[in-house]
Amino acid sequence: MKILLTHCDYIEYEKKKKAIESAEQTDTDKERIEECLVVFCSAEQGDDESVAEKTVAEIKKVAEQVHTKTIVVYPFVHLSSTPAKPAVALSIVIKIAQSLKKDYEVHRSPFGWYKSFELKCKGHPLSELSREIRSAAQEKTILVNKPEKKDPQASRGKIILDRRNLPPNDHRILGEELGIFHLSEEVGAGLPLWMPYGETLRNILIQFMRQIEEKYGYRYVSTPHITRGHLYEKTGHLPYYKDSMYAPMNIEGEEYYLKPMNCPHHHMIYNKMVESYRDLPLRLAEPGMTYRNELSGVTYGLIRVRAFTQNDSHIYMTPEQLKEEFLGVLRLFKEVYAIVGVKDYWFRLSLPDFKNNPDKYTGDPNEWAHACDEIRNAMKEFGTKFVEEEGEAAFYGPKIDVQIKNSLGKEETIATSQVDIVVPKRLGMFYIDANGDKKTPIIIHRAILGSYERFVAYLLEQTEGKLPxxxxxxxxxxxxxxxxxxxxxxxxxxxxxxxxxxxxxxxxxxxxxxxxxxxxxxxxxxxxxxxxxxxxxxxxxxxxxxxxxxxxxxxxxxxxxxxxxxxxxx
Ligand SMILES: [Zn+2]
Known part of the structure; x- marks a missing residue:
């Protein structure tokens, strides 16, 4: 659970449009509440009842500090990249509000709606705080204070690591003690600096992956960090990812963006390199640095960061090659993980949910079915353990995530492999098949080690800093x-x-x-x-x-x- 607590002079909101089919029905469409603590809540996967209790305790603590008796519980999915299912999130939010009602005047804004809202934050040092709350199983509450805005001279960009509730193998503690990375107040939250020892470790991993991937026929490329917005419009990323991207910069009257992913660049290399089916499969790889927009209050060591380097690759193929290429990726997972010591991982196969959320998935349903079948067949042939989850697929295709339990016992995704049956068509990518016909390729986006940042965090915690x-x-x-x-x-x-x-x-x-x-x-x-x-x-x-x-x-x-x-x- 992620919460953002804002002490306000007032908040005003109005229901606009349903964001999900099961949006909550309420009597009032709009409301204005004076002098209150607004709690934006984002329930996450793995959250349970104990999270609601802990959240209530945190909210009470802050309400007491800021001397308010009025609380507004405001469901706000955008604080998390791994939100809980709507039904679970709603039940947690209701529980929080009910529990607070005993001691406070509580308002709850309706769940599942796009809402317009306006608030006036009081601006004192405690008026903006964020908290990350983990379930009883995870047992730890991590407090990361947002930079305090009231007194810029005294507290500008302060990055505080509160060690009191952290286990000794927390990667933020080890990262500091072992000189792996540094979060500088001057540079900003979520922008880790690799120290010499950390860069050595990161570079060994990059070189290791390059060696093994080149052995499997991957070809390394390198791409720039900024790109014309035009490209992201063509790929369709802008409408889906805009919230995760940084505001554009204007260069010669045109909008350029920091890249949130490497895919479109690699696709342009495909366009340059591939003409016929004989050129396929093409496997491009890059340790590509990408940028994602995160609130400073939710950034978290090397795990939730604003800039990170993916062990990224795109495999381009004909539909007939999908199963074999996917198997190749699974084999690579197995080989790499055995060497780097990732144990106890399992795969999660994320499929579309056409029944409940048809608008999320674009493209031809037959192609979706083909992709889902081929991945499932590859997983079965490979003989690996996996769970299936409907409704978790990306907008462009089904995917598998590699799941582990972190040092706090929380389930985390460390790597992913996604099939893309939508973007190639959108970008007009093609190859000429054996009959001389123009065909659209399929893409696998995959990252075996995920991002090097997250992977180093995992390694530090797993080994308690005693690296091999x-x-x-x-x-x-x-x-x-x-x-x-x-x-x-x-x-x-x-x-x-x-x-x-x-x-x-x-x-x-x-x-x-x-x-x-x-x-x-x-x-x-x-x-x-x-x-x-x-x-x-x-x-x-x-x-x-x-x-x-x-x-x-x-x-x-x-x-x-x-x-x-x-x-x-x-
Ligand atoms: Zn990609």
């Missing part, structure tokens, strides 16, 4: 016992670096215990200590992470061990 050797930004730390040992440390360091091992040395005059403790806190896989004894015998004292030190290890033995681990991606 091949992914560790620093694989070996070499410590000197005294100043006398500095030269020997340098020699070992250079040997390791020459073999492609990421090593660092610590020649500071602190005690060796202190330096070991620090290396442990950095969760470095191997620590080597060089003292007089090691110098005299020409050996190393090696401490593997979490283990007791081994003395008298030869440099060759250690090098053989660590290079083998790196090579085998352990």
């Amino acid at each position: 050797v091949w992914l560790s930004p620093v694989q070996v730390k070499i410590l000197s016992l005294t100043d006398r040992n500095a030269q020997r440390v340098k020699e070992i360091y250079e040997k390791l670096i020459a073999c492609g091992v990421r090593a660092e040395r610590d020649l500071r005059q602190n005690t060796v215990d202190y330096k070991i403790r620090e290396a442990e806190m950095q969760k470095v896989p191997y620590t080597i200590v060089i003292g007089d004894k090691e110098e005299a015998s020409g050996t190393l004292a090696v401490r593997a992470r979490g283990e007791k030190p081994r003395f008298g290890v030869s440099t060759e033995e250690f090098l053989a061990r660590i290079t083998k681990e790196i090579e085998n991606k352990l």
Whole structure:
């Protein structure tokens, strides 16, 4: 559940048009409420009764702080990218309102309508707050305060991480402690800066994916970050995605947008490269940075961000190739996940719901049926576990999402593979088939690691920061016992670096215990200590992470061990 709390002089709203078929019927069409706390609520997938209770407690806390006795519960789906089903969301909102009624004057704006509204926020430091509330199973309430607007000098863009309720493996804590990423007040919320260690990790993952994808016939491309709005109009993204995109910039009298996805650019490359069915399948890939409009209050570490790099790919094919290409994607998921250590994942097959929501899906129903059947057949042939969900398909085709449980036990999507049977036609993409006829290709949009940001968050939480050797930004730390040992440390360091091992040395005059403790806190896989004894015998004292030190290890033995681990991606 995401809520946005606004302390207002007044709010005025009016029902305009049904947003969903099951929109709530109410007696009043419009209302004006003076001096109140407006709570915009967005119930999310996985929310249950315990969320309603916790939300009520949060609202009461804020109402008390701002001294108001009037609360307006305002359903507002746009705070979340994974909203709960309407029926569930409505029941949670009703429960919240009923529960608050005991102590407050409560108004509830009707559910499921497009509404016009106007409010006047009081503008004091507590007048705009956002909260993310998780269910009892997830057990944690994460508080991320919105930048306070009243006193810009004192609080401009403050990004506060409240650690009190977070588990120690929360990626925001680990990301800070291990020097992976930084959220700078000057840069803005949801715009993480990759620190040197983080960029090393991100780059290893990018290179790893490139290597494996090129082995499977993917071809890497690179595309710019801004694009003419004209292109997004043609693809149909503008009406569907405008809310998720940043406002356009005007260049020479024309609107350009920061790209919210890489697809249209790749489609233009298709148009340039493909003429006949012989050119298919074409698999394009790119670690493409994309930009999504998020409220600062809902941004969240590396998981909910405003700029992120997708492990993106588009596979273009004939309809006959769909099943085989989809199988190829499933095989890639399996191979990659086994190496990077994603365990306990399952697939969710999202299908259209033509009965209840026919307007959402465009295109030919027969083509939809073909795409759904082929994916389902591929999943069955692959023998993987999956659940089916009607009504969750994208507007352009059915998809599968890869689901995991995060460190809080909450279900999350880490990757996706979507079939697109609509946009190719809309863009006039084609190939010439064996009979010389013009045909429209099908596209698979897929991201095996999802976004590198989200994936690094997952890795940090999953491993509690103890990354495997091949992914560790620093694989070996070499410590000197005294100043006398500095030269020997340098020699070992250079040997390791020459073999492609990421090593660092610590020649500071602190005690060796202190330096070991620090290396442990950095969760470095191997620590080597060089003292007089090691110098005299020409050996190393090696401490593997979490283990007791081994003395008298030869440099060759250690090098053989660590290079083998790196090579085998352990
Ligand atoms: Zn795409």
